[in-house]
Amino acid sequence: MSGAVTVTGETDLMRLLSTLALSASLLGAPALAGAEPAAAGGNQGGSAAAKDAFIASLMQRMTLDEKIGQLRLISIGADMPQPRLIEEIAAGRVGGTFNSVTRADNRPLQDAAVQRSRLKIPIFFAYDVVHGHRTAFPISLGLAASWDMDVVERSARVSAIEASADGLDMTFAPMVDISRDPRWGRTSEGFGEDPYLVSQCARASVRGFQGSSPARADSVTAVVKHFALYGAVEGGRDYNTVDMSPLRMFQDYLPPYRAGIDAGAGGVMIALNSINGVPATSNRWLLRDLLRGQWGFHGVTVSDHGAIEELMRHGVARDGREAARLAIDAGVDMSMHDSLYLKELPALVRSGEVPVARIDEAVREVLGVKYDMGLFQDPYRRIGSARDDPPDVDAEGRLHRAEARDAARRSLVLLENRQRTLPLARGGTVALVGPLADAPIDILGSWSAAAKARQSVTLLQGMREALAGRGSVVYARGANVTDDERVVNYLNFLNWDKPEVVQDKRPPQQMIDEAVEAARGADVVVAAVGESRGMSHEASSRTSLALPGSQLALLQALKATGKPLVVVLMNGRPLDLNWAKGNADALLETWYAGTEGGHAIADVLFGDYNPAGKLPVSFPRSVGQIPTYYNHLRLGRPFTPGKPPNYTSQYFEEESGPLYPFGYGLSYTDFALSGITLSATTMPRQGSIEASVTVKNTGTRDGETVVQLYLRDEAASVVRPVKELKDFRKIALKAGESRQVRFMLDEDRLKFFNDRLDYVAEPGEFTVQVGLDSQAVRARTFTLLR
Ligand code: BGC
Numbered sequence: 001m002s003g004a005v006t007v008t009g010e011t012d013l014m015r016l017l018s019t020l021a022l023s024a025s026l027l028g029a030p031a032l033a034g035a036e037p038a039a040a041g042g043n044q045g046g047s048a049a050a051k052d053a054f055i056a057s058l059m060q061r062m063t064l065d066e067k068i069g070q071l072r073l074i075s076i077g078a079d080m081p082q083p084r085l086i087e088e089i090a091a092g093r094v095g096g097t098f099n100s101v102t103r104a105d106n107r108p109l110q111d112a113a114v115q116r117s118r119l120k121i122p123i124f125f126a127y128d129v130v131h132g133h134r135t136a137f138p139i140s141l142g143l144a145a146s147w148d149m150d151v152v153e154r155s156a157r158v159s160a161i162e163a164s165a166d167g168l169d170m171t172f173a174p175m176v177d178i179s180r181d182p183r184w185g186r187t188s189e190g191f192g193e194d195p196y197l198v199s200q201c202a203r204a205s206v207r208g209f210q211g212s213s214p215a216r217a218d219s220v221t222a223v224v225k226h227f228a229l230y231g232a233v234e235g236g237r238d239y240n241t242v243d244m245s246p247l248r249m250f251q252d253y254l255p256p257y258r259a260g261i262d263a264g265a266g267g268v269m270i271a272l273n274s275i276n277g278v279p280a281t282s283n284r285w286l287l288r289d290l291l292r293g294q295w296g297f298h299g300v301t302v303s304d305h306g307a308i309e310e311l312m313r314h315g316v317a318r319d320g321r322e323a324a325r326l327a328i329d330a331g332v333d334m335s336m337h338d339s340l341y342l343k344e345l346p347a348l349v350r351s352g353e354v355p356v357a358r359i360d361e362a363v364r365e366v367l368g369v370k371y372d373m374g375l376f377q378d379p380y381r382r383i384g385s386a387r388d389d390p391p392d393v394d395a396e397g398r399l400h401r402a403e404a405r406d407a408a409r410r411s412l413v414l415l416e417n418r419q420r421t422l423p424l425a426r427g428g429t430v431a432l433v434g435p436l437a438d439a440p441i442d443i444l445g446s447w448s449a450a451a452k453a454r455q456s457v458t459l460l461q462g463m464r465e466a467l468a469g470r471g472s473v474v475y476a477r478g479a480n481v482t483d484d485e486r487v488v489n490y491l492n493f494l495n496w497d498k499p500e501v502v503q504d505k506r507p508p509q510q511m512i513d514e515a516v517e518a519a520r521g522a523d524v525v526v527a528a529v530g531e532s533r534g535m536s537h538e539a540s541s542r543t544s545l546a547l548p549g550s551q552l553a554l555l556q557a558l559k560a561t562g563k564p565l566v567v568v569l570m571n572g573r574p575l576d577l578n579w580a581k582g583n584a585d586a587l588l589e590t591w592y593a594g595t596e597g598g599h600a601i602a603d604v605l606f607g608d609y610n611p612a613g614k615l616p617v618s619f620p621r622s623v624g625q626i627p628t629y630y631n632h633l634r635l636g637r638p639f640t641p642g643k644p645p646n647y648t649s650q651y652f653e654e655e656s657g658p659l660y661p662f663g664y665g666l667s668y669t670d671f672a673l674s675g676i677t678l679s680a681t682t683m684p685r686q687g688s689i690e691a692s693v694t695v696k697n698t699g700t701r702d703g704e705t706v707v708q709l710y711l712r713d714e715a716a717s718v719v720r721p722v723k724e725l726k727d728f729r730k731i732a733l734k735a736g737e738s739r740q741v742r743f744m745l746d747e748d749r750l751k752f753f754n755d756r757l758d759y760v761a762e763p764g765e766f767t768v769q770v771g772l773d774s775q776a777v778r779a780r781t782f783t784l785l786r
Helices: 002-006 010-019 024-031 048-060 064-070 082-090 103-116 140-145 149-164 185-189 195-210 246-253 255-262 284-294 310-314 320-330 340-350 356-372 401-411 459-467 485-493 508-520 551-559 578-583 597-605
Strands: 072-075 096-098 124-127 221-227 267-270 300-302 413-417 429-433 472-476 524-530 565-570 586-589 671-673 688-697 703-713 724-733 738-746 764-771 777-784
Touching (some): 064 340, 140 149, 140 185, 140 401, 149 195, 149 401, 195 221, 195 246, 195 255, 221 284, 221 300, 246 255, 300 356, 310 320, 320 340, 320 356, 340 356, 413 578, 429 508, 459 524, 472 508, 508 551, 524 551, 551 565, 551 578, 565 578, 586 597, 688 724, 703 738, 738 764
Parallel strands (some): 221 267, 429 472, 565 586
Antiparallel strands (some): 703 764
């Protein structure tokens, strides 16, 4: 990388650095190839004073137009042709770009910034690297299902290594929106419904993306999104409004953003929705009082795509001028995609409507994040020099298949396994059917960054390799994902490079007949059904959770053959699995398992890996039952299983409770859980007690499980949830092995937001619940003393 520095207008940059009298380490760093900067990273505990001095001096030299230019985030391909973009960058009118994903594409843009712009301020390069970059890992919902924070962190680390090797400095991830409504297509992008689990994932992701410092050449700056509450859009309809009580906000929806920020995320993306009548993008309370004020966030805030312009459509701004004023006033540092800041801010400042101090605040954050990324030391830190560019960006050697396969195996959740249908014995014939059995695009999941479908392993490929001559696979598609042409057209209009839902033109019954024929000649049927990836995506809300099209009819016809039926699900949200639960001999939730998905699923089907994933969301029985989240508030008239339902809170036509509870998932072995032992039945203030259980692997195979600890506050000043996840441990036990698992409970774990939004623990009784899912739990009670 040192070679690159020499071609970047080094003299001007160095002159600027020298005049700013920076520390020797900073001045020395650009010449040291791949060196770790000593003083970068305001959020990382580096020298904040050196950073402040550098930025203050730089800002003194900036004109108003140059400052406003820094606030502009350009969408490559969508906003303007490249020649014009280069001129805009050279004119100092761009702070960063997103959507270009190779060093060769990014280099001329950085050249324009550091060789041609007056102050030679580097730009940064961002992208939506959500669950992998060249290698797709399982979608975030799948990663959460691993309940393994090392896996979450490692997947983000690998993503950062791959993305930074493509010249990227920043990712618009992690997405940590709590989602309790599976109709919302972006459920797939987040880590599920639970504040604690999602917060843990948020932390692990930020740690993975940023590594030990965002200044590292192999790190990317994490941008936590979508702040805030985007997952609570009414009715699960994307972009809809959010109306929420402060208690629910603080208790359930805000903690994951906070966790990501506390883990050091360099950025926050502002949500598209309004919150209690005020769009997030113009929400001073949200961005100034809460984010910067109460939480002390230091980093950059970016709008979502075109969100400042949308303030007009929300009806809170009459025109672009007012929209720009509202957004900058609220605390949106960078405007993504729209050019309202560029167009409107100069006049707004000149007229005095926007104080220049507001602009300065925003510019300081943009420059600050660039400083933390190490770009002032070396603008080519991640782009490198042309002679080192990979000859083939998609080269096999750039992928991290082993890591992806490991993560994918850990993300799979076994929901049913009657008569130990799984694992399958090798030998004999497997009929593999279903529209997702050989779907290289879908298995990547949405937001698959730079991953290529031709490099993904489908289930068909994975099973063939797993059998390797010891048995055969007969494949029949059996159904399209949907039979509705309108849906096909809609999905193909989403922002993919090319139409990706390709229909088999045969009539549904003919395809089913062919699959049934294949099943009849086989020993076992594996049916891969679910949703195409575009169905679980941005702007893909559904009114039904049914398997679309003729897929259920396909399963029913396969069942009628009398052959053992293994259903493999690929989907990005909970689906209505009533039929499959009652009829499939085995049911495996695989989400979208990524580049190595086919290998990972085959590993589980043939028993080379013992599944241990647990659901990070509750699966409802029907759409009408939504929301079904497990940690709902207590009620005056709750439904109690086994008691008469009349005048209790339930739906009289349907059984109550989820079809599959949060935290649920089977293994090929069995585990037994002892009762809970408490080290004491009272906890003094500032004290702690220990809850322990013994878990035994009572089966004949080694396996892993997740021991989950829930708490219930028996009486408090506000209504509290029936239970809340507070801790968990994933443990591996050999066949026959027992282990004691200990959880430390201190006052902090008992805290909640009261009606004044103070975070407090109130004295009284608490029930500890420990289980291998959220429903089948052991319980013990203790008292927090006054
Ligand atoms: C999405 C964001 C994403 C952005 C840039 C928007 O449509 O809501 O999550 O980061 O586009 O691609």
